[in-house]
């Protein structure tokens with residue numbers, strides 16, 4: 239598995255799947271979630287509503303997959319990052335689950351290239367350095383990594399980009 243780092247807008251990345259830092263409602267929100275729904279168009283929201291009708295909301299740490307609508311990727315994997323409050327150890331485990339569950343879902347759909355935003359480091363206030371460490375470690379330790387050809391970490395802000403650069 240190749241690991242790549244980019245400073246970019248994830249809605250412009252051409253890979254099999256981009257990951258969305260969604261919320262439990264799956265109905266869109268601010269930050270990267272807002273950008274994905276805005277640019278991807280209503281097909282993404284419609285697919286999210288169908289998932290909600292079947293399984294209810296998406297729990298923190300879990301992931302679901304939809305079309306990418308008008309985006310250049312084929313799929314969007316929506317995962318719900320933890321809000322940074324309460325039990326820090328539990329929140330760290332949940333953030334790692336976001337990466338593992340997204341990668342497992344990707345494999346189930348034959349996805350070979352996947353791009354992650356810096357989940358939970360915006361509105362959910364997870365410390366950026368700690369979140370980056372968890373992201374990089376979880377992806378590198380992913381047991382079935384041979385099935386995925388490329389993982390791209392997409393940083394939007396300079397601070398995250400610098401942190402990832404030093405880690406990678």
Ligand code: ADP
Pocket residue numbers: 246247248249259260268269270271273319355356357358359360361362363392393394395398
């Ligand atoms: P969360 O609620 O999980 O914290 P946010 O969307 O608020 O989600 O932030 C997660 C990360 O996504 C932040 O580091 C933010 O800078 C980044 N981000 C925001 N917009 C985009 C975008 N268009 N492409 C990639 N990353 C983005």
